[in-house]
Amino acid sequence: MSEQLRPAPRLAIVVPCYNEEEVFPYCLLELKKLLGGMVEDGLIRPDSFLLFVNDGSRDTTWEQITEAVLGNTCVQGLKLSRNEGHQSALIAGLTAVDGSVEAVVSIDADLQDDINAVRHMVEAYRAGYDVVYGVRENRQTDTWFKRTSAEWFYRVMTSMGIRQVSNHADFRLLSRRALDALLRYSESNAYIRGLVPMVGFASTEVRYARAVRLAGESKYPLRKMVALAMDGITSMTIVPLRLIAAMGFCICVLALIIAFYVVVMKLTGNAVLGWPSIVLSIFFMGGVQMLSLGIIGEYIGKIYLETKKRPRFHVESLIQNDMSEK
Structure with a gap:
């Protein structure tokens, strides 16, 4: 990128956590080793740190984060007052990073994303890049359904004009x-x-192979994946609304053609009396109307939430490596 390398940055690694008591000890150990190794190699500054964000966990995740902060000078902990969801927890962590941090990496606590890719990300940053995406080389560790649904999701998002990197989640x-x-x-x-x-x-982009989850359960079941997809579409594009308008126009044209056909059949004496076509048309139009109202309602709901301007999260406490709590 640039001919002259940027100096080694103060790096913050932000890790959203929700009910991660089983995997947290492994996560802490591996990320500490990664941080220490990069400091030794001169890739990052010695005052770089890990920031674990507790997203309203119901298990012992926050207690483990607190112990990690008290026992390590490179660890900080942020506790949200309630569960706000992965995206809000991630934003909370990014917001909490102070202005002296020159680069920040976000990664999930399950460490299915290859932490060794962080080294390459920092190298890319020092070469002059401001955004470095962690991109999966393949989805072999996923089920067939998840692979297929993810592929179609990215295709649909692209067709609607939404710019995003395929096979990239929140590892960047x-x-x-x-x-x-x-x-x-x-x-x-x-x-x-x-x-x-x-x-x-x-x-x-930095490409890597995604590993299987070592412990605990996935925090993105089908229900949450569908909700994330809906949020992505309705918050980034109005194409569905335009599709409704186009569909309405096509139905009107089709109705005019059918009406003309019925008139011709009536005038020629070939009209066939019966209810199946009537019932079918009623159910078809009813389904189209309900679907259209549902999509429009989703957008209205988003407008409703945005106009309230409610805070996305509330921070209960921030524990830093000087053992002080805010």
């Missing part, structure tokens, strides 16, 4: 100016994967 590096630009997007229904490409700045 942002420079300070890219982070500041991202946080200026203040909508309640934030779809971070779609917002980051809108930030602009020089970007690149």
Whole structure:
């Protein structure tokens, strides 16, 4: 990118956590080793740190985070007052990173994303890139259904004009100016994967192989994946509304053609009396209307939530490595 390398940054690794008591010890150990190794190699500054965000966990996750902070100078903990969801927890962590941090990496606590890719991300940052996406090489660790649904999801999003990186979730590096630009997007229904490409700045990709989850359960079951997809579509594009208008126009044209056909059949004496066609048309139009109202209602609901301008999260406490609590 640039001929002259940027200096080693102060790096923050933000890790949203929700009921991760089983995997947290492994996560802490591996990320500490990663951080220490990069400090030794001169890739990052010695005051770089890990920030674990507790998203209203119901298990012992916060207690383990607290112990980790008290026992390690490179660990910080942020506790939200209630469960707000992965995207809000991630934004809370990014917001809590202070201005002295020059680069921030976000990664999930299950460490299915290859932490060794963080080294390459930092190298790309030092080469001049402001956004570095972690992109999966393949989805072999996923089920057939998840692979297929993910592929169709990215195709649908692309067809609607939404810019996002295929096979990229929330494993990425942002420079300070890219982070500041991202946080200026203040909508309640934030779809971070779609917002980051809108930030602009020089970007690149780091490819990696995704591992299987070592412990605990996935925090993105089918219900949450569908909800995330709906949030992504309705918060990033109005194409569905335009499709409704186009569908209504096509139905009107079809109705005129059928009406003309019925008149011709009546005049020629070939009209066939019966209720199946009537019932079918009623059910068809009823289904179209309900679907259209549902899509429009989803957008109205988003407008309703945005106009309230409610805070996306509330921070209960922030524990830093100087053993002070805010």
